[in-house]
Amino acid sequence: MSYDSLAGRTAVITGAASGMGAATAQVLASHGVRVALLARRTGRLDELAGKITAEGGQALAVTADVTDDESVASAVERIHSAYGPADLVVNCAGVMLPNPLDHGRIDEWQRMIDTNVTGALRVIRAFTADLVAVAADGRSADLVNISSVAAHLTFPNYAVYGATKAALTHLSESLRTELGPRDVRITNIEPGLTESELRDHIDNPELTGQLETLFRAVEVLTSEDIADLIAYTASRARHINLRQAVVLPTRQA
Secondary structure, three states: OOOHHHOOOEEEEEOOOOHHHHHHHHHHHHOOOEEEEEEOOHHHHHHHHHHHHHOOOEEEEEEOOOOOHHHHHHHHHHHHHHHOOOOEEEEOOOOOOOOOHHHOOHHHHHHHHHHHHHHHHHHHHHHHHHHHHHHHOOOOOEEEEEOOHHHOOOOOOOHHHHHHHHHHHHHHHHHHHHHHHHOOEEEEEEEOOEOOOHHHHOOOHHHHHHHHHHHHHOOOEOHHHHHHHHHHHHOOOOOOOOOEEEEOOOOOO
16 A cells, blocks of 8 residues: 655644554654644653654654643644644544543543543644645645544443544534535544553543453554554545544454
């Protein structure tokens, strides 16, 4: 499978300090993409950027918090100064904090909404003009949102997380009506069980145990699996939009 068309493109990847974001950065960089790495953990970003550079790629570590307007605005300035306009934006930043609804964890609800929904919107707002301009110039322009199968499947105790991912999936669908006519491709990816740091954030021992049981029972997806799908999607001819992908481990029902 040739990904040659990716060479020379400029990608912005949120949540790049770990998991799908970090894997996506490495895969894209290996195909000649300049990658701007956005996340809050400076040390992890610097380490990843160093690794990519050592392997012959181009990477820019940009400490940024997608829940903060000024932080995102500052990141945009750094990216534009170093690389110019972005033509591939990947919203990987996300958080999963399941708990029974009657626990009333407003702190967790707000954090998921701020990151999974408003954070993604903030990044989309920041780079839409880039994508539209690139597309108008006859080049490929892509927005990739990482949602979840929880956007359309229901799981006990994951109601708010699922609601945020449903919002992201619906946002992707709606944005196609606005940006598709201007040749900007919108791809929404809904992974199933995938190895990442998301489960490390859960503070409910019972729910953590349930997830651990599932992960032992199923050969789960890796972050690299999702990264490869993103690279495949963005490398198609510019008139082709792989708009929606639901990706499950073979043994996940």
